[in-house]
Amino acid sequence: MTPNKILNLSVDCVVFGYDTNTKSLNVLLIKRYLESDTTKEVLVDDYVLTGYHVFEDETLDNAATRVLKELTGLTNQYKKQFKAFGNPDRLSDEKDLIWIQNQEFNLRTITIAYYFLLKTEDVDVQNNKYKAKWFPVRELPELGFDHQQIIEEAHDDLKTKCLAEPIIFELLPDKFTINDVQDLYESILGIEIDNRNFRRKLINKKYIIPLDEKQVGVSKKPAQLYMFSKDIYKKMYHKNYLINI
Amino acid sequence: MTPNKILNLSVDCVVFGYDTNTKSLNVLLIKRYLESDTTKEVLVDDYVLTGYHVFEDETLDNAATRVLKELTGLTNQYKKQFKAFGNPDRLSDEKDLIWIQNQEFNLRTITIAYYFLLKTEDVDVQNNKYKAKWFPVRELPELGFDHQQIIEEAHDDLKTKCLAEPIIFELLPDKFTINDVQDLYESILGIEIDNRNFRRKLINKKYIIPLDEKQVGVSKKPAQLYMFSKDIYKKMYHKNYLINI
DNA sequence: TCAAAAGTGTTATACGTACACCCATGA
DNA sequence: TCATGGGTGTACGTATAACACTTTTGA
Numbered sequence: 001m002t003p004n005k006i007l008n009l010s011v012d013c014v015v016f017g018y019d020t021n022t023k024s025l026n027v028l029l030i031k032r033y034l035e036s037d038t039t040k041e042v043l044v045d046d047y048v049l050t051g052y053h054v055f056e057d058e059t060l061d062n063a064a065t066r067v068l069k070e071l072t073g074l075t076n077q078y079k080k081q082f083k084a085f086g087n088p089d090r091l092s093d094e095k096d097l098i099w100i101q102n103q104e105f106n107l108r109t110i111t112i113a114y115y116f117l118l119k120t121e122d123v124d125v126q127n128n129k130y131k132a133k134w135f136p137v138r139e140l141p142e143l144g145f146d147h148q149q150i151i152e153e154a155h156d157d158l159k160t161k162c163l164a165e166p167i168i169f170e171l172l173p174d175k176f177t178i179n180d181v182q183d184l185y186e187s188i189l190g191i192e193i194d195n196r197n198f199r200r201k202l203i204n205k206k207y208i209i210p211l212d213e214k215q216v217g218v219s220k221k222p223a224q225l226y227m228f229s230k231d232i233y234k235k236m237y238h239k240n241y242l243i244n245i
Numbered sequence: 246m247t248p249n250k251i252l253n254l255s256v257d258c259v260v261f262g263y264d265t266n267t268k269s270l271n272v273l274l275i276k277r278y279l280e281s282d283t284t285k286e287v288l289v290d291d292y293v294l295t296g297y298h299v300f301e302d303e304t305l306d307n308a309a310t311r312v313l314k315e316l317t318g319l320t321n322q323y324k325k326q327f328k329a330f331g332n333p334d335r336l337s338d339e340k341d342l343i344w345i346q347n348q349e350f351n352l353r354t355i356t357i358a359y360y361f362l363l364k365t366e367d368v369d370v371q372n373n374k375y376k377a378k379w380f381p382v383r384e385l386p387e388l389g390f391d392h393q394q395i396i397e398e399a400h401d402d403l404k405t406k407c408l409a410e411p412i413i414f415e416l417l418p419d420k421f422t423i424n425d426v427q428d429l430y431e432s433i434l435g436i437e438i439d440n441r442n443f444r445r446k447l448i449n450k451k452y453i454i455p456l457d458e459k460q461v462g463v464s465k466k467p468a469q470l471y472m473f474s475k476d477i478y479k480k481m482y483h484k485n486y487l488i489n490i
Numbered sequence: 491t492c493a494a495a496a497g498t499g500t501t502a503t504a505c506g507t508a509c510a511c512c513c514a515t516g517a
Numbered sequence: 518t519c520a521t522g523g524g525t526g527t528a529c530g531t532a533t534a535a536c537a538c539t540t541t542t543g544a
Binding site: 006054083191201205242244245 | 305353
Binding site: 463467 | 532533534535536537540541542544
């Protein structure tokens with residue numbers, strides 16, 4: 001027996017992935033396609049976030065985790081609930097109405113939006129049953145519902161958050177170069193950073209640990225690899241109340 | 246005709262007020278009291294946040310604004326949606342079940358939590374029909390539902406937010422002293438701040454404007470009054486991407 | 491004149507910012 | 518040997534942190 005869905009409540013997941021090769025911060029989206037049975041006219045052809053109803057006996061966090069697992073097979077990724085979206089007209093665009101008309105879906109549905117951080121290459125998009133596809137966060141396709149807005153707000157939250165907490169490492173492989181970290185910050189924030197200053201800053205952190213390893217398989221001078229120690233970070237961490245207004 | 250309530254969806258409002266006299270950051274709470282008709286035994290005796298169902302045709306933000314106005318008469322206060330709370334067991338404490346048994350209320354209700362910033366003295370608690378009362382945020386009474394947790398998370402969000410944005414002035418009168426601002430930061434953050442350093446820092450901001458006025462009616466040396474200019478702040482503001490991990 | 495709170499200055503240190511060239515490597 | 522990206526050092530200015538006494542005022 002399947003659990004009961006709460007018909008007016010869903011979670012939507014903004015899945016951020018970073019591709020160290022293309023240096024691109026990506027969002028994972030699902031294809032939405034529908035054509036008329038009779039005229040073959042294309043009725044819906046765009047992308048949406050992955051999401052689903054919350055079940056009656058399930059926490060919001062668990063619903064988001066379940067949805068991510070269903071799409072990617074992944075569990076234990078960094079997850080943050082960042083905003084609820086529930087305007088009465090958020091599903092009332094014409095193609096959205098066509099899309100949901102045959103589904104058990106309340107027109108006034110509130111969605112609790114989460115974002116997840118992972119590595120683009122951890123998801124097998126080739127064999128994905130939802131035809132999930134990565135899009136650079138600054139080159140999004142046409143999006144259904146209010147998902148454009150949801151992604152923008154997730155990205156804004158991520159921008160703020162990555163300045164204050166070491167969540168950047170959730171998007172990187174365990175072993176990374178200093179330039180990987182810089183490239184990732186530049187992707188997220190949309191800015192350029194001075195390499196010398198950034199490098200010095202990062203290397204001085206005790207929780208950025210140089211490994212006895214260098215890159216392999218690169219066609220140029222291989223770079224020094226580092227890892228991030230969450231343990232050392234936690235031990236060293238003390239909240240500073242710097243008023244910055 | 247009254248609009249239809251969405252029975253499994255509510256907003257709850259954490260109303261923060263600052264009392265410059267007692268130098269106390271307060272939360273506005275509503276009395277909950279019920280005794281048995283037969284035995285006169287006290288069944289429920291505690292406090293809760295102000296909140297209400299969202300109406301079918303209403304945005305979440307408007308629902309929160311409506312609830313604040315209903316309780317305080319105030320509109321146009323600083324407002325932030327900071328988290329949704331929707332665990333299946335969040336209303337299942339015994340006294341909560343007693344309290345809601347005669348109400349049109351779904352046991353699995355999701356609440357969208359907001360906080361508001363205002364001045365304690367702007368609310369007339371003497372004649373308040375809900376018996377609203379201010380409590381210092383560090384001396385809260387017994388609370389119903391999951392409202393203790395909601396207040397704590399609101400307070401955490403406020404702590405972070407007041408370091409990065411000039412929302413502190415939403416809690417102060419239009420004319421304030423430098424020490425008022427310091428006291429308020431100390432109340433919110435629960436820390437002590439060096440007066441000389443704080444004073445210099447604030448006075449150097451161009452949007453903190455000294456007035457040709459001093460305090461009146463104080464029994465000691467009257468302090469210089471200042472105001473905050475949101476216009477100048479906005480003009481001067483440029484986002485700095487200081488990585489602070 | 492006294493109690494209370496307002497207001498004031500200096501120094502050392504850390505951090506951010508600006509800036510240009512050499513080096514190591516694999517192809 | 519060359520093209521590519523990795524890696525390095527200095528100087529300056531600004532902001533923070535630590536620290537204690539004098540001044541002004543109303544009562």
